[in-house]
Every structure is written in structure tokens, then in C-alpha cells.
Amino acid sequence: MARELAAAQRFYAGVLGWRFRASGLGDRFAVALHEGTPVAGIGALAEPLDLPVAWTPYFAVDDADLTAARICERGATMAVGPLTFGTGRAGLAADPAGAVFGFWEGAVVPDWSVGSGSAPAWLELRTRDAFESSAFYGEVLGWAGRGPGRCVASNEQDHVVLRHGHDTVARISGGADAGASDPEVRPRWRVRFPVPDIEGTIASAEELGGEAVSPVGTSTASRWVDLADPDGARFTVVAPHPHGRGPASS
Incomplete structure (x- = not known):
């Protein structure tokens, strides 16, 4: 959600190479495309809403009302909805630790998933207790279930990794x-977008009014940095390490 839709489009077009098209949700919402594939949505904040500009992950669910009920039953907070938007229904919630997330019941882009293709590289939740949060999301979003399209969560040392097939979707x-x-430092979801070059991306962000808000991190497979857009919304970009051996899973 951005304060000014046109300004946000200019920034992300210049930094991430996105193009935009109109959506079925009206002129205050646009769909971002990378190489012709939808990768994100940017909406304009309604005037009365005094909310921070931020990136928020939305998870696909089969039943928005059931998801909202599960959220409330498990000590979390429903902030908005579920409301009807275009061809689907959406809700916005805060988990028991305070991290904000959304959910969507309706059509999704076929064969599109975080961690593959042009989609966001992966999501990360920093929270108080990784295993407690994993149980919450597993129960609310059905990650513990089985069947086609289901995600699988696995405990790995001091964190939890969520995978969809062979793709890493999220880390808690x-x-x-x-x-x-x-x-x-507070609990929140972070979104990572793939880019070809870290230094070039930082330079583009600074030229367009954004800034780097962390040092560049490095692993054997990738490099990453946290950026803020001109409104202060934070996101992470990740690029392959020039001497790496493949994509990182966490």
C-alpha cells in the first residue's frame, strides 16, 4: 500500500524493472509485471487511513471466512475483512506476535508461486518464537495438510522453512x-525480490529517492540488501553471488 500510486510505480519500475497494468479492483490498484508475469500488487491508501506504507504478503486460502475464524480462535487479530474485491475476497490480520499478513480467496495466477520464476524470491518472518508462529500459520493456512499445492513446513535448527515442491517459499x-x-526488530514479514545486480539496484533506488537501510549481506550463493522506498516501505533484494554455486534456500 502506497501513499501515491503513480510515484510508487515510477520507483519500482526504475528499481526492479516492473511494468504495470490496471486491475479489476479499480483505478487505485495496479498489478506489477516482470517479463509479463504478475509479481505483486500496489494499491493507494485511502485518505482516511493513517497506516504505514508497507509490503504485506497475502496467502491464498480456500475459504476466507473459515480463515478469519481460525485467526480469531488462535489469539490473533482481524484488522480488515474478509471483504469482496473483484473476483475474490481478502482479509488483513495480525498474528499473535503482531506481524501483519493478508489472505486471499479467489483466482490466482496459474503455476505462479513465491520462490519460482519471476515471483518474489521468498518471504521471511522474524518473530518471537519461530516454532510457535509456525504452528499458528500451519493451523490457520492449512500448511500442515496434505494434497496437491500444499506447502510443507520443516524444523531446521533454530528456524522453520516452508517449501512448495522444491521451492523455498518462506523462512520463520x-x-x-x-x-x-x-x-x-519487531515481528514482521519481509519480502525478498530477485535482481541481477545488488550495486546497480542500490544506485537506482538512491537515484529515485530510496535508500539502502542495511549493509550488503553475503552467502556462498547470494548477496542481499534491505532497501526503503521514498515512503519508507522496506523490502529486500537478492542477487546470485557472482562466484556462487546456486540459489540460496535461506
């Missing part, structure tokens, strides 16, 4: 502090 790790004054 602990250590966040809900009472911290720094929003970076």
Missing part, C-alpha cells in the same frame, strides 16, 4: 522483540 526465525522501538 525467532529473536524479534514486540516491544522494541525500532520497527526492524
Whole structure:
């Protein structure tokens, strides 16, 4: 959600190479495309809403009403909805630790999933307790189920990894502090977008009014950095390490 849709489109077009098309949700919402494939949505905040500009992951569900009921039953908070949008229904919630996420009941892009193709590289939840949060999302979103299209969560040392087939979709790790004054330390979902080059992406972001808000991180397979757009919305970009051996899974 952005304060000014046109300005957000200019920034992300210049930084991530996205193009945009209209959606069925009206002139205050646009779909971002990368190489012709939908990868994200950007909407304009309604004037009365005093909300921070932020990226929010939306998870596909079979039944929005059932998901909302599960959220409330498990000590979390429904903030918006479920409401009807175009051909589907959506809701916005905060999990028991305070991390905000959304859910969507309706049509999705065929064969499109986080972690594959032009989609976001992966999602990361920093929270108080990784295993407690994993149980919450597993129960609310059906990750513990079986069948085609289901995600599978596995415990790996001090964090939880969520996979869809062979693709890493999300990582849940602990250590966040809900009472911290720094929003970076509080529980929240982070989205990582793939880019070909870290330094070039940082330069483009700075030219367009954004900034790098973390040092560049490096593993044997990838490099990444946290960026903020001109409205302060934070996101991460990740690029293959020039001497790496393949994509990182976490």
C-alpha cells in the first residue's frame, strides 16, 4: 500500500524493472509485471487511513471466512475483512506476535508461486518464537495438510522453512522483540525480490529517492540488501553471488 500510486510505480519500475497494468479492483490498484508475469500488487491508501506504507504478503486460502475464524480462535487479530474485491475476497490480520499478513480467496495466477520464476524470491518472518508462529500459520493456512499445492513446513535448527515442491517459499526465525522501538526488530514479514545486480539496484533506488537501510549481506550463493522506498516501505533484494554455486534456500 502506497501513499501515491503513480510515484510508487515510477520507483519500482526504475528499481526492479516492473511494468504495470490496471486491475479489476479499480483505478487505485495496479498489478506489477516482470517479463509479463504478475509479481505483486500496489494499491493507494485511502485518505482516511493513517497506516504505514508497507509490503504485506497475502496467502491464498480456500475459504476466507473459515480463515478469519481460525485467526480469531488462535489469539490473533482481524484488522480488515474478509471483504469482496473483484473476483475474490481478502482479509488483513495480525498474528499473535503482531506481524501483519493478508489472505486471499479467489483466482490466482496459474503455476505462479513465491520462490519460482519471476515471483518474489521468498518471504521471511522474524518473530518471537519461530516454532510457535509456525504452528499458528500451519493451523490457520492449512500448511500442515496434505494434497496437491500444499506447502510443507520443516524444523531446521533454530528456524522453520516452508517449501512448495522444491521451492523455498518462506523462512520463520525467532529473536524479534514486540516491544522494541525500532520497527526492524519487531515481528514482521519481509519480502525478498530477485535482481541481477545488488550495486546497480542500490544506485537506482538512491537515484529515485530510496535508500539502502542495511549493509550488503553475503552467502556462498547470494548477496542481499534491505532497501526503503521514498515512503519508507522496506523490502529486500537478492542477487546470485557472482562466484556462487546456486540459489540460496535461506
